[in-house]
Amino acid sequence: xxxxxxxxxENDDDSNNDEEMNLRRGPWTVDExxxxxxxxxxHGEGRWNSLAHSAGLKRTGKxxxxxxxxxxxxxxxxxxxxxxxQLLILELHARWGNRWSKIAQYLPGRTDNEIKNYWRTRxxxxxxxxxxxxxxxxxxDTMRFLWMPRLVERIQAAAAAAATTTAxxxxxxxTLSATTSVTTVNNNNTTIPYNNYDNLNNNNFEVHxxxxxxxxxxxxxxxxxxxxxxxxxxxxxxxxDYYNNNNVHHVGNNNNNNNPNSDYYHQxxxxxxxxxxxxxxxxxxxxxxFPHQEMDFQAMELPNTPWINNNHTTFSNFWNDENMxxxxxxxxxxxxxxxxxKGI
DNA sequence: AAAGTTCACAACCGCATCAAA
DNA sequence: GTTTGATGCGGTTGTGAACTT
Numbered sequence: 001x002x003x004x005x006x007x008x009x010e011n012d013d014d015s016n017n018d019e020e021m022n023l024r025r026g027p028w029t030v031d032e033x034x035x036x037x038x039x040x041x042x043h044g045e046g047r048w049n050s051l052a053h054s055a056g057l058k059r060t061g062k063x064x065x066x067x068x069x070x071x072x073x074x075x076x077x078x079x080x081x082x083x084x085x086q087l088l089i090l091e092l093h094a095r096w097g098n099r100w101s102k103i104a105q106y107l108p109g110r111t112d113n114e115i116k117n118y119w120r121t122r123x124x125x126x127x128x129x130x131x132x133x134x135x136x137x138x139x140x141d142t143m144r145f146l147w148m149p150r151l152v153e154r155i156q157a158a159a160a161a162a163a164t165t166t167a168x169x170x171x172x173x174x175t176l177s178a179t180t181s182v183t184t185v186n187n188n189n190t191t192i193p194y195n196n197y198d199n200l201n202n203n204n205f206e207v208h209x210x211x212x213x214x215x216x217x218x219x220x221x222x223x224x225x226x227x228x229x230x231x232x233x234x235x236x237x238x239x240x241d242y243y244n245n246n247n248v249h250h251v252g253n254n255n256n257n258n259n260p261n262s263d264y265y266h267q268x269x270x271x272x273x274x275x276x277x278x279x280x281x282x283x284x285x286x287x288x289x290f291p292h293q294e295m296d297f298q299a300m301e302l303p304n305t306p307w308i309n310n311n312h313t314t315f316s317n318f319w320n321d322e323n324m325x326x327x328x329x330x331x332x333x334x335x336x337x338x339x340x341x342k343g344i
Numbered sequence: 345a346a347a348g349t350t351c352a353c354a355a356c357c358g359c360a361t362c363a364a365a
Numbered sequence: 366g367t368t369t370g371a372t373g374c375g376g377t378t379g380t381g382a383a384c385t386t
Contacts, residue, residue, distance in 0.1 A: 026379090027354075049371070065372075066355065101374060116375075117353050125351090 024058045028067055032057055036064055037072055070111045077109025081118060083158065087151045089115055090123075090143050 024032075039055035045068065048061030057064060070076070081089070085107050092103040098119075100112035107115065123143075127134035130142065 025356075047371075060356095061371075062357095062373095063355075069373095070354075098375065112374075113354075120376095121352055 022058060023060060025063070028059075028071075032059065033067070033072055036068060040068060040072075066113075070113045075109050076111060081110070083151055083155045085110065087148060087155065089118065090148055090151070093119065093123075094140060094143065 035055050035057055039051065039057075043051070043054070045051075048065040050061075052059050052061045052064045055064070059067075088106055089103060092106060096102055098116075100116045100119075104110055104112040104115050124134045127136075127139045130139060132138040
């Protein structure tokens with residue numbers, strides 16, 4: 001294909017330009033970031049190749065675009081993925097698969113790259129631990145019938161706790177509707193209240209400005225730009241509060257990742273209901289499934305909690321063994337049958 | 345304390361698509 | 366209709382940090 005070759009030639013050109021112009025690759029420096037930020041602040045985005053040149057950056061346009069979109073953009077939301085976000089990711093991935101950019105549209109401030117990394121590092125890891133393919137029905141059932149219900153439970157619990165212990169949320173802040181009805185999975189009597197996940201056109205999951213209303217009793221879906229009959233759009237999910245809480249401030253060269261120049265921007269606020277990655281996705285069901293594991297939800301919501309930082313492998317361990325047993329126990333249920341031996 | 349391993353994520357690569365010339 | 370440049374997307378890699386042995 002000429003175009004492919006041409007586009008590939010873009011890389012070839014880049015390679016040539018690399019030699020001619022000594023283009024840089026790899027981690028961005030502080031000066032490069034500042035140059036890009038300042039240039040975009042003055043001239044706006046777009047025309048990335050010319051932007052790179054005009055800004056005096058010895059980078060490809062692609063590299064500049066990626067750096068801006070995934071890292072430097074002021075509204076990039078960093079930090080732990082919330083329970084709601086995890087639920088959205090799981091559900092939207094079930095619907096669209098690896099359409100990361102599309103999924104990212106529904107998670108304000110999150111980039112496709114971040115969601116993709118989240119999926120690969122957390123979700124796929126557990127598929128691996130469960131010894132099933134991430135795209136297998138087994139694993140999808142695990143997500144549908146265990147992780148997601150438990151996430152909903154925990155979202156409710158967190159919301160309830162917040163309602164009783166804190167002041168009312170600011171208008172427009174994302175909260176879960178108290179009307180959410182969830183029937184949970186248990187070892188003895190398997191009841192899967194929300195079925196027909198695939199029939200997502202019948203949405204009973206509506207995202208409104210500032211609130212997430214879930215009626216899980218029948219179907220489970222989302223109002224989307226494509227199918228919403230209420231005019232709900234992805235933009236409507238971007239509440240003012242979200243942005244109000246996503247205040248950006250310059251924190252200098254704060255290394256919290258492998259990028260030596262990281263965190264010119266550091267997200268503040270909007271930590272409601274935030275729990276660590278490992279806690280939530282490693283085992284959304286872990287709390288109630290294993291009551292002997294007494295955990296402090298409030299403490300878990302605090303960033304840098306020693307419990308999170310020092311023992312983050314705990315959950316993955318008991319998720320594996322005991323949830324496997326639980327899933328096996330589901331085999332006799334009316335609404336779900338998971339045959340681990342035959343692999344469905 | 346050192347070496348080895350795993351994790352998390354920024355960055356890159358290849359390809360596809362779109363729009364303008 | 367073709368060419369060309371720009372952009373976007375999904376997959377993959379590189380690497381520092383964190384953790385384990």
